[in-house]
Amino acid sequence: MTGARVHLVRHGAHAVVGERLCGRMPGFSLSDAGRRQAKAVAARLRGEAPVALYASPTTRALETGAIIAMDLGLDAVATPAIDEIDFGAWAGRTFAELNPDPAWRLWNADRGRRRAPGGESMAEAQVRVANWLDLVREGQAAGAVIAVSHADVIKAAVGYALGLSLHFYDRFDIAPGSLTTLVYGDAGWKVSSLNEAPHGCS
Secondary structure (H helix, E strand, O other): OOOOEEEEEEOOOEOOOOOEOOOOOOOOOEOHHHHHHHHHHHHHHHHHOOOEEEEOOOHHHHHHHHHHHHHHOOOEEEOHHHOOOOOHHHOOOEHHHHOOOHHHHHHHHOOOOOEOOOOOEHHHHHHHHHHHHHHHHHHOOOOEEEEEEOHHHHHHHHHHHHOOOHHHHHHOOOOOOOEEEEEEEOOEEEEEEEEEOOOOOO
16 A cells, blocks of 8 residues: 555663663563653654554563553554564573674674574564565555564665665664654655654663
């Protein structure tokens, strides 16, 4: 459907963001800064009158979604299609532990083909989020929707919209509490905004 609009929100900050690869592990609740970020996103999107809110099933994404949903009068729907990449054996390890690992370095150098040990590849994550975006486009009668997800999954969605190789995933940032908007038109999906920090995010 032409005109479909999806606001991709990265979950808010938590105590170990940037230090540990949390993956799909339970826990990792939002910090005070993360809760402020979620409230700022809600304030930014209030004028958009979104009609639905979906969130990755992880604790940090559901908490972010719940804050936004409460402010906007929506329900946060847990949605596996926008879940974090399954990092398998790497989940829970610190980046300081991972950085010397040759397999970790190879995965980051070739996101399109490499797979996390016991987990999934970024390409597989891109397929599921792309399929979900197209289902939203086909089923959304009117209004914008919000999807609270994770940095790499949002990067995969942007790559899908732009036809960008996953090899270039690291050429743009998706910060905690940021907003990236995709709009569907006659030419397909396009990126309307990228890594926007709503006023008041910190």
